[in-house]
Amino acid sequence: xxxxxxxxxxxxxxxxxxxxxxxxxxxxxxxxxxxxxxxxxxxxxxxxxxxxxxxxxxxxxxxxxxxxxxxxxxxxxxxxxxxxxxxxxxxxxxxxxxxxxxxxxxxxxxxxxxxxxxxxxxxxxxxxxxxxxxxxxxxxxxxxxxxxxxxxxxxxxxxxxxxxxxxxxxxxxxxxxxxxxxxxxxxxxxxxxxxxxxxxxxxxxxxxxxxxxxxxxxxxxxxxxxxxxxxxxxxxxxxxxxxxxxxxxxxxxxxxxxxxxxxxxxxxxxxxxxxxxxxxxxxxxxxxxxxxxxxxxxxxxxxxxxxxxxxxxxxxxxxxxxxxxxxxxxxxxxxxxxxxxxxxxxxxxxxx
Amino acid sequence: xxxxxxxxxxxxxxxxxxxxxxxxxxxxxxxxxxxxxxxxxxxxxxxxxxxxxxxxxxxxxxxxxxxxxxxxxxxxxxxxxxxxxxxxxxxxxxxxxxxxxxxxxxxxxxxxxxxxxxxxxxxxxxxxxxxxxxxxxxxxxxxxxxxxxxxxxxxxxxxxxxxxxxxxxxxxxxxxxxxxxxxxxxxxxxxxxxxxxxxxxxxxxxxxxxxxxxxxxxxxxxxxxxxxxxxxxxxxxxxxxxxxxxxxxxxxxxxxxxxxxxxxxxxxxxxxxxxxxxxxxxxxxxxxxxxxxxxxxxxx
Numbered sequence: 001x002x003x004x005x006x007x008x009x010x011x012x013x014x015x016x017x018x019x020x021x022x023x024x025x026x027x028x029x030x031x032x033x034x035x036x037x038x039x040x041x042x043x044x045x046x047x048x049x050x051x052x053x054x055x056x057x058x059x060x061x062x063x064x065x066x067x068x069x070x071x072x073x074x075x076x077x078x079x080x081x082x083x084x085x086x087x088x089x090x091x092x093x094x095x096x097x098x099x100x101x102x103x104x105x106x107x108x109x110x111x112x113x114x115x116x117x118x119x120x121x122x123x124x125x126x127x128x129x130x131x132x133x134x135x136x137x138x139x140x141x142x143x144x145x146x147x148x149x150x151x152x153x154x155x156x157x158x159x160x161x162x163x164x165x166x167x168x169x170x171x172x173x174x175x176x177x178x179x180x181x182x183x184x185x186x187x188x189x190x191x192x193x194x195x196x197x198x199x200x201x202x203x204x205x206x207x208x209x210x211x212x213x214x215x216x217x218x219x220x221x222x223x224x225x226x227x228x229x230x231x232x233x234x235x236x237x238x239x240x241x242x243x244x245x246x247x248x249x250x251x252x253x254x255x256x257x258x259x260x261x262x263x264x265x266x267x268x269x270x271x272x273x274x275x276x277x278x279x280x281x282x283x284x285x286x287x288x289x290x291x292x293x294x295x296x297x298x299x300x301x302x303x304x305x306x307x308x309x310x311x312x313x314x315x316x317x318x319x320x321x322x323x324x325x326x327x328x329x330x331x332x333x334x335x336x337x338x339x340x341x342x343x344x345x346x347x348x349x350x351x352x
Numbered sequence: 353x354x355x356x357x358x359x360x361x362x363x364x365x366x367x368x369x370x371x372x373x374x375x376x377x378x379x380x381x382x383x384x385x386x387x388x389x390x391x392x393x394x395x396x397x398x399x400x401x402x403x404x405x406x407x408x409x410x411x412x413x414x415x416x417x418x419x420x421x422x423x424x425x426x427x428x429x430x431x432x433x434x435x436x437x438x439x440x441x442x443x444x445x446x447x448x449x450x451x452x453x454x455x456x457x458x459x460x461x462x463x464x465x466x467x468x469x470x471x472x473x474x475x476x477x478x479x480x481x482x483x484x485x486x487x488x489x490x491x492x493x494x495x496x497x498x499x500x501x502x503x504x505x506x507x508x509x510x511x512x513x514x515x516x517x518x519x520x521x522x523x524x525x526x527x528x529x530x531x532x533x534x535x536x537x538x539x540x541x542x543x544x545x546x547x548x549x550x551x552x553x554x555x556x557x558x559x560x561x562x563x564x565x566x567x568x569x570x571x572x573x574x575x576x577x578x579x580x581x582x583x584x585x586x587x588x589x590x591x592x593x594x595x596x597x598x599x600x601x602x603x604x605x606x607x608x609x610x611x612x613x614x615x616x617x618x619x620x621x622x623x624x625x626x627x628x629x630x631x632x633x634x635x636x637x638x639x640x641x642x643x644x645x646x647x648x649x650x651x652x
Binding site for chain 1 (some may be wrong): 373374375376377378380403422424425426427428429448450451454464465466467588613614615617618620621622623624625626627628629630635647648649650651652
């Protein structure tokens with residue numbers, strides 16, 4: 001592992017150089033908000049940003065992704081037989097991704113890279129990317145990453161950790177992919193004060209003002225938390241808009257649809273959301289999660305209980321705080337997590 | 353996903369630079385036969401033949417599993433496999449006309465090309481039930497994977513692996529029973545005890561039971577014991593009233609086996625909608641014991 005120092009005046013030229021071997025993505029301000037986009041020639045990532053409004057998950061799992069094409073024209077020899085679409089696996093680099101968003105991909109990977117089945121679309125897109133993460137010196141007030149198994153300088157899921165240190169960046173290359181990216185950029189100068197990163201990390205972590213408690217989640221009985229009295233209250237104001245799931249870097253649920261135009265068509269998948277009643281409705285009209293409270297409960301139970309039990313590797317949340325910032329009715333996952341973690345049915349004195 | 357050989361469509365796709373097996377890619381099949389099963393004509397059985405006969409080997413399945421029927425241009429539906437692994441040369445499904453895909457499928461004709469993705473899910477616990485008595489309790493059109501199971505157990509190669517086989521199967525009326533010719537043939541055998549029933553019959557020649565499944569279960573099901581497993585598959589109302597009967601008869605909850613249904617898309621535990629607690633009905637199920645289900649939320 002090497003730590004490099006990059007003078008900020010050499011930054012733009014280095015990014016430009018990487019574009020000959022990578023398609024480079026970075027945070028760019030569009031209207032009011034930042035978003036991740038493919039950088040054009042001479043376009044630079046905005047390294048003064050806080051975080052993107054939506055998570056960058058769409059670069060691995062696009063909101064709409066064609067899976068297969070087909071023809072319905074019976075004069076064609078392969079009519080009604082699905083054909084795979086060749087996906088772009090050329091090298092890509094995500095420059096400036098926040099550690100929480102990069103780490104989120106690792107949580108999602110457990111779903112798409114399972115022992116029995118592997119999702120070829122997700123894996124191909126993910127494996128093509130080099131992640132140059134950007135440490136958070138100044139986390140937001142809604143960040144709770146340090147108690148969600150992550151942190152402002154978290155390295156898991158990154159190939160390079162970039163730290164803003166005034167008139168220079170410190171770049172800690174963590175993998176071979178990271179080394180290759182640094183070489184492509186032509187950044188060679190090794191830092192002689194690499195230890196500074198550790199001090200900056202502690203300073204950033206101490207700025208994280210909110211915490212969640214997760215230690216009891218795994219041991220709790222699923223059915224007891226499921227039947228807890230706080231769900232009605234929690235769900236009361238929810239309008240099932242789905243903003244939380246669409247902005248979340250660790251939500252991956254999707255729908256599969258066929259779309260036809262004339263005699264040809266495409267089978268594609270679209271982001272879906274457990275907030276929507278159509279997500280689970282049966283053909284008969286029966287809906288196991290037909291009521292709003294059931295859907296709100298599903299979202300939190302999935303992230304904070306089912307996932308914890310299934311993988312025994314922490315919660316399905318990195319503490320980015322997007323759902324808290326964007327929820328139109330101020331539902332706060334930190335509060336719900338603590339309710340779940342602290343729930344004791346024996347101590348419950350709610351009027352039953 | 354471990355696949356020994358690539359299906360025809362995958363080979364076609366390999367030419368385009370693909371090497372990884374795509375679990376979303378169906379095997380191409382042709383509709384070989386369509387049978388209208390019930391008097392209301394809402395249930396049809398579709399017999400499929402694989403375009404590439406090698407795909408049939410790749411589709412090796414067990415009774416109780418399901419598959420995604422892929423109607424190109426419409427979408428996919430998860431349907432229990434009604435044929436038995438002992439029946440070769442075809443795969444059979446009985447489909448109720450309900451939504452977009454199943455309604456379109458009902459209008460398709462013999463010779464049409466579509467896709468089949470699977471086999472998916474676990475199966476009935478055949479290793480656990482080996483050497484045991486098996487009681488099959490089914491209602492309405494949920495009899496498909498139960499038919500698969502009966503044909504499988506009655507196969508000469510398998511019959512000796514099980515002790516007594518009892519089947520309690522009910523439908524609203526005689527004309528709503530599935531697989532009527534086979535039911536009649538099983539009635540004539542002495543190595544399976546059939547208890548066919550209907551809610552009501554206006555046919556004076558009806559010679560079997562009249563009454564709801566829970567009632568007939570109480571009258572005909574064998575006594576409970578370590579050696580006896582019950583498989584229940586039917587509409588929620590049937591399950592709701594049959595389970596207390598089995599409880600009363602002393603069936604242990606780990607000896608009551610049930611198959612769940614939920615809305616599905618991917619069928620491989622990825623798209624997120626069919627979960628019941630931490631389990632996915634598509635991948636971890638659809639078959640669960642009642643003992644397992646009591647630890648899970650009732651989201652099915």
